[in-house]
Amino acid sequence: MQAVASLRYGVIFKKAFSQPDIFTAFVKDILGIELVIDHVETEKSFSNPIGSVNNYFDLFAEDKVNRIIVDIQHRRYPDHYQRFLHYHCAALLEQAVHAKDYRPALAVYTIVVLTSGDKYARDMVMIDFDPKDRHGVGLGEIPHKIVYICPKYLNDETPETWREWLLAINDSLDEEVDESAYHNGNVQKVLQTIRKDTLTPRDHARMKDEYSEEELRKEEREKALQEGMEKGMEKGEHQKALGIAANLLDLLDDHTIAQKTGLSLEQVAQLREKR
Incomplete structure (x- = not known):
């Protein structure tokens, strides 16, 4: 067994998933999308806030080759469905300033990872913006999506490509994992990145801050x-x-x-x- 930092901490999640190869592998397995990127931004915000509200994207990457934006959010809030819908729309609206019409130049995908679970107890729910007819058949006109995933509710119907990612995230929450149980090389790299013996003093300080904030909210x-x-x-x-x-x-x-x-x-x- 290996001692690791819990991926419920934002600082640890960003430490692992801000690596471009990990980010792209995760996005490919969750969304089925190939990304071409060389860096991932953390705490991304736009210079001109949309609607007078400045949003901060935990992880943000822009693929200019395939014309795609992907952001990954990591935190549970009482309003997380509405909150991250707003963030997603902000990433769409920010493009309108430079567009000739109302079609965004880049498709926007948002992945929300709810490490502490959700009241609906589903492994995945999705907001799909594509128009659909009365039979639920999409037109393929609008690609933008928001995917909320809850590792806690992994089940037999969870897509196979998701399984090790969700298992590893949930497995890390008690700060101890059996690394030999994972065969996906990118998942193994995540577990190596969050080993407790590799954490910096700054990592430890940020974790303590997050823990204290969570305890305060709980009280x-x-x-x-x-x-x-x-x-x-x-x-x-x-x-x-x-x-x-x-x-x-x-x-x-x-x-x-x-x-x-x-x-x-x-x-x-x-x-x-x-x-």
Whole structure:
């Protein structure tokens, strides 16, 4: 077994997949597309933000030979379906400035890797922009696609070319892998790249930052959930008190009803007015 850094960390995912040969091999196996590139940008942004929102692409490569842009996003958000749709559209709209008409010069493909899973528990879902007839047959007019993949939900129907990639990503999450279980040379290179004994001080620092940020978000979610539950309980108790008070209006005076139910005199008076 080999100790590795988890690919759930953005800094580690970028370290492995920003290598051009790894990036192109991954894209070929996931999308079936051959890329001709010599570098991959990380934290890519456009100089003129679309819609006054500056997006940052985790991994971004432009193939000028085959006229293709591919970006890979890596992080789960509450709004990740809508968020990365926006990013994808930004990469399309950014081209419109220099185009003669509304046809982008480059096809845009987005791969979103959700290492921590997703509420729908699917290994893959896709947004396909190609127009389709009522039978679901595409016209082949628009190539742009967004593919969301969740290694956690690998199953018997997952495409064979995807399997080792998804297995390795998910296998790394506990920071220990059996490298002999993988036969794809590019997957093996990913595992070699993320070995713990090859990490730099900067890698370790960024991982600690990401871990702390995730723990903070977790605490905030738990706090919001607890507050929501408490408010729900308080609302339920209040409604119960109102019901009891309404039944006592013909039997007791307002002061006594308020004492018995914990309501204010004003609340009891309002109940009496509504009768």
